[in-house]
Amino acid sequence: xxxxxxxxxxxxxxxxxxxxxxxxxxxxxxxxxxxxxxxxxxxxxxxxxxxxxxxxxxxxxxxxxxxxxxxxxxxxxxxxxxxxxxxxxxxxxxxxxxxxxxxxxxxxxxxxxxxxxxxxxxxxxxxxxxxxxxxxxxxxxxxxxxxxxxxxxxxxxxxxxxxxxxxxxxxxxxxxxxxxxxxxxxxxxxxxxxxxxxxxxxxxxxxxxxxxxxxxxxxxxxxxxxxxxxxxxxxxxxxxxxxxxxxxxxxxxxxxxxxxxxxxxxxxxxxxxxxxxxxxxxxxxxxxxxxxxxxxxxxxxxxxxxxxxxxxxxxxxxxxxxxxxxxxxxxxxxxxxxxxxxxxxxxxxxxxxxxxxxxxxxxxxxxxxxxxxxxxxxxxxxxxxxxxxxxxxxxxxxxxxxxxxxxxxxxxxxxxxxxxxxxxxxxxxxxxxxxxxxxxxxxxxxxxxxxxxxxxxxxxxxxxxxxxxxxxxxxxxxxxxxxxxxxxxxxxxxxxxxxxxxxxxxxxxxxxxxxxxxxxxxxxxxxxxxxxxxxxxxxxxxxxxxxxxxxxxxxxxxxxxxxxxxxxxxxxxxxxxxxxxxxxxxxxxxxxxxxxxxxxxxxxxxxxxxxxxxxxxxxxxxxxxxxxxxxxxxxxxxxxxxxxxxxxxxxxxxxxxxxxxxxxxxxxxxxxxxxxxxxxxxxxxxxxxxxxxxxx
Amino acid sequence: xxxxxxxxxxxxxxxxxxxxxxxxxxxxxxxxxxxxxxxxxxxxxxxxxxxxxxxxxxxxxxxxxxxxxxxxxxxxxxxxxxxxxxxxxxxxxxxxxxxxxxxxxxxxxxxxxxxxxxxxxxxxxxxxxxxxxxxxxxxxx
Numbered sequence: 001x002x003x004x005x006x007x008x009x010x011x012x013x014x015x016x017x018x019x020x021x022x023x024x025x026x027x028x029x030x031x032x033x034x035x036x037x038x039x040x041x042x043x044x045x046x047x048x049x050x051x052x053x054x055x056x057x058x059x060x061x062x063x064x065x066x067x068x069x070x071x072x073x074x075x076x077x078x079x080x081x082x083x084x085x086x087x088x089x090x091x092x093x094x095x096x097x098x099x100x101x102x103x104x105x106x107x108x109x110x111x112x113x114x115x116x117x118x119x120x121x122x123x124x125x126x127x128x129x130x131x132x133x134x135x136x137x138x139x140x141x142x143x144x145x146x147x148x149x150x151x152x153x154x155x156x157x158x159x160x161x162x163x164x165x166x167x168x169x170x171x172x173x174x175x176x177x178x179x180x181x182x183x184x185x186x187x188x189x190x191x192x193x194x195x196x197x198x199x200x201x202x203x204x205x206x207x208x209x210x211x212x213x214x215x216x217x218x219x220x221x222x223x224x225x226x227x228x229x230x231x232x233x234x235x236x237x238x239x240x241x242x243x244x245x246x247x248x249x250x251x252x253x254x255x256x257x258x259x260x261x262x263x264x265x266x267x268x269x270x271x272x273x274x275x276x277x278x279x280x281x282x283x284x285x286x287x288x289x290x291x292x293x294x295x296x297x298x299x300x301x302x303x304x305x306x307x308x309x310x311x312x313x314x315x316x317x318x319x320x321x322x323x324x325x326x327x328x329x330x331x332x333x334x335x336x337x338x339x340x341x342x343x344x345x346x347x348x349x350x351x352x353x354x355x356x357x358x359x360x361x362x363x364x365x366x367x368x369x370x371x372x373x374x375x376x377x378x379x380x381x382x383x384x385x386x387x388x389x390x391x392x393x394x395x396x397x398x399x400x401x402x403x404x405x406x407x408x409x410x411x412x413x414x415x416x417x418x419x420x421x422x423x424x425x426x427x428x429x430x431x432x433x434x435x436x437x438x439x440x441x442x443x444x445x446x447x448x449x450x451x452x453x454x455x456x457x458x459x460x461x462x463x464x465x466x467x468x469x470x471x472x473x474x475x476x477x478x479x480x481x482x483x484x485x486x487x488x489x490x491x492x493x494x495x496x497x498x499x500x501x502x503x504x505x506x507x508x509x510x511x512x513x514x515x516x517x518x519x520x521x522x523x524x525x526x527x528x529x530x531x532x533x534x535x536x537x538x539x540x541x542x543x544x545x546x547x548x549x550x551x552x553x554x555x556x557x558x559x560x561x562x563x564x565x566x567x568x569x570x571x572x573x574x575x576x577x578x579x580x581x582x583x584x585x586x587x588x589x590x591x592x593x594x595x596x597x598x599x600x601x602x603x604x605x606x607x608x609x610x611x612x613x614x615x616x617x618x619x620x621x622x623x624x625x626x627x628x629x630x631x632x633x634x635x636x637x638x639x640x641x642x643x644x645x646x647x648x649x650x651x652x653x654x655x656x657x658x659x660x661x662x663x664x665x666x667x668x669x670x671x672x673x674x675x676x677x678x679x680x681x682x683x684x685x686x687x688x689x690x691x692x693x694x695x696x
Numbered sequence: 697x698x699x700x701x702x703x704x705x706x707x708x709x710x711x712x713x714x715x716x717x718x719x720x721x722x723x724x725x726x727x728x729x730x731x732x733x734x735x736x737x738x739x740x741x742x743x744x745x746x747x748x749x750x751x752x753x754x755x756x757x758x759x760x761x762x763x764x765x766x767x768x769x770x771x772x773x774x775x776x777x778x779x780x781x782x783x784x785x786x787x788x789x790x791x792x793x794x795x796x797x798x799x800x801x802x803x804x805x806x807x808x809x810x811x812x813x814x815x816x817x818x819x820x821x822x823x824x825x826x827x828x829x830x831x832x833x834x835x836x837x
Contacts, residue, residue, distance in 0.1 A: 182783035553748040
């Protein structure tokens, strides 16, 4: 039955809010507008909750999504037209739309395969909304053709069950990087590739080709339209990259662009698995005013781990020792992160990943006037998307001194590949965030106490060219193509300390880097210490891509002291030598330096900032590896940073346990070449060891 | 070591040297000596404001080394320049002998240097006047 509705029409659409609906991820949804099937947009609706941001110690209202709460953008004509038969391959879903006492029924065609119209693939775009629903229309699926799919990833495990082993099949997720396009009027242009060194030379005569690589399965494409565009189309052109430098067109995939905002779509294109794939992205349409289009692509691959040197480990942590207090709120959230989402997350086929998130045990205290303490429900969100929930029993059945106490045990989750891909598809860097939401309604005062570290560890298919966090061009990263990112460690601590250290390894060089945000002149990071088991020597220091230079006055001072320094050799401990050495030391420590000490197979690499240097946001220590390391397995034991006790000295903090393994590639070009390192390389100047060899 | 730390160390070391020279006497102008030490600290702290100023650390070091000796000469602790040279040579010799087997750590070096310099100073205070008299006697006759 169809009732006449006074509808709120938004650009020919009505917005219908559905709560408790099935998860629509990966589905294409269509409504009949009287003439044809048109895609239905999905906007996930957030629940905004007051959130304590651990890193800053401040409160903010943040959106949380459970993916069963969304707005469907349905053509208004769909309310008044009965559709013909459902297209083959799609199921018919019935949505009951209610506005007050009036009701209507909309028939939808839903399936994993999109409808193709001429050369256009009509896809469903998804978006994360930023506000609660305002539409008066409420929707409900009358005949859900299937139960809401279970979140396969919402499983818990111990921290040891996620190791990637040789022979395992993994599904890494990487990014393709494009620059924004400014458009105006009628436009038809290729989206330029964002290459670190500006070179893009894969295919002769085909500019803006982005390397994709072998064994790609599918894509999640995100667009952000700043402004408005009409009749927009996004086309992905896929090519086979031949070994002779030419490229052969394989297929293309065109879909209508959303007119504005940030949205993503899942795209499945069957592509040859044993070919090197390249993609060009073309956008066309009409922009009545100036508009900018950003395109982000997360690509999902299927890889077999032949050697553990093909994988790397990323770790992020927050030292959590804090207390959150809140009054008169129904729900509160505690937010950790955001942590850097490095490319190459190794997902498992079901969408789970070889990764874990450890949420430490903590306690909650609720002031309670009732007779009995209720259970406390804690919801866990990853990247603001609901993951799972727990109910914690009170420590005592009745309130003690007016308070109910709860001990919430530690929890270990697998990182969810879907949220990771969405994050990648919605912004260039992507992120991983963890939120805990507490349902504390009925309690006027709440206290939540943490006293342990939150930790994220995930395995990555190594991604050599781009960390997107420490992203330098030229020295010291002129060998990106062979210098692989083998270990990352991010600390996102209280008081806004955010620092990331990375290890890159090539056959001839090891680069340890540190990026941080502590740049205050009085209180900054002035040193760092890495403890690794890789035999190294010969440290050199860069700040960003700039080699440290000794200032002229330090050089002059040291020269003057050298002239009289021979006197100091008269004695090993004379008053004279002590004073001369002290002054010499002042000149020597004016600029930064690095040193290596070894003990029992552990190599301690230390960088100390020069006292005359300003705080440095990015530091790179270059090292020479031993020609034949004793083991292919290496450990990164700990990291510690130095804080300036200005102007006295640089005090090195207590060690932060990293304890991640990395596996060095076998030496020898042939073995290296056949290590099957097929990744996202190619955006830089390419060394020939991978691209010129036959893949199998 | 950063300049302020070095400045504090050097200022204290200056006071130690003054105390060393006048260990068996009364330190002249104690307030002024402390003021000089404070000026040293301020000077080194200023390196942070204008790093090239650190070149003044060289004359400052010479001041730390030589001014206590100069004071010793003025106030008669040292009889003459030969006394100073002998003190230096004897301190070095003792320092080498004592520190040779010890680890090269700053604070050990400081302790050894100060203690051997003090010992050399004591030995020369006892022996040098006699040596000098013995040397001067034949000249007088």
